[in-house]
Amino acid sequence: MSVDITKLPILEGVMLFLLIALAGAFAGAFITTSGGDGEAVGDNGAATETPVDTGDSNGTPSGGDILVTMGDDFFDSNDITVASSASVTFQLTNDGIATHNMRVAGDDDEYITDDDTVSDPAIFSGGDTGTLVWTAPDAAGEVLFRCDFHPNVMTGTITVQ
Ligand SMILES: [Cu+2]
Numbered sequence: 001m002s003v004d005i006t007k008l009p010i011l012e013g014v015m016l017f018l019l020i021a022l023a024g025a026f027a028g029a030f031i032t033t034s035g036g037d038g039e040a041v042g043d044n045g046a047a048t049e050t051p052v053d054t055g056d057s058n059g060t061p062s063g064g065d066i067l068v069t070m071g072d073d074f075f076d077s078n079d080i081t082v083a084s085s086a087s088v089t090f091q092l093t094n095d096g097i098a099t100h101n102m103r104v105a106g107d108d109d110e111y112i113t114d115d116d117t118v119s120d121p122a123i124f125s126g127g128d129t130g131t132l133v134w135t136a137p138d139a140a141g142e143v144l145f146r147c148d149f150h151p152n153v154m155t156g157t158i159t160v161q
Contacts, residue, residue: 063087063136070124070147070154072096078156082136086160090132094124100154102132104145111146122148136160 063086069076070092082088094100101122106115119132137143140161147154 065089065091067091067093068102070094070096070100070102072098073100073147073150073154075102075145075147075154075156079159080156081159081161084136084140084160085138086136088134088136090119090134092119092124092130092132094126094128097126099126099149100124100147101149102145103148104132104134104143104158107137109144111144111148111151118148 062083066077066080066082066088068080068090073096076095090102092102101124102119103111104117105111106113106117108115117132117134119130121128121130124130136158137160143158143160145156145158
């Protein structure tokens with residue numbers, strides 16, 4: 001059932017041409033729109049992947065080694081972010097002259113209680129290195145840490161997400 005456009009009157013031929021052009025434009029617009037939607041979904045997908053990738057490449061949120069340097073009297077990283085349930089080994093260095101350590105509070109947000117995690121060694125002289133092996137809670141939240149020798153000024157927060 002083909003239509004021979006040459007046999008149609010001019011007006012009908014023009015109308016048919018316009019109709020086809022219009023249909024094509026509509027289809028094109030539709031494809032562009034759905035393409036845009038697809039792109040948006042792709043962007044969303046990328047957006048959700050990006051923080052995870054960033055985290056993984058930083059080695060921070062999902063666990064592993066996190067370098068923390070202690071100075072007189074501060075932690076160079078006092079705002080640390082990790083993923084929930086992450087197994088973290090803080091690699092500690094005392095770059096200062098004073099004595100320092102690192103103590104992570106437990107669920108009670110209190111220090112010198114049974115659920116604390118303390119660095120090994122518990123006392124760092126100037127230049128000493130050590131570790132603190134710690135597992136992030138399963139729930140998101142904030143965990144406090146400090147140096148026992150400078151508990152008021154040498155503090156930090158681990159954000160669990
Ligand atoms: Cu200290």
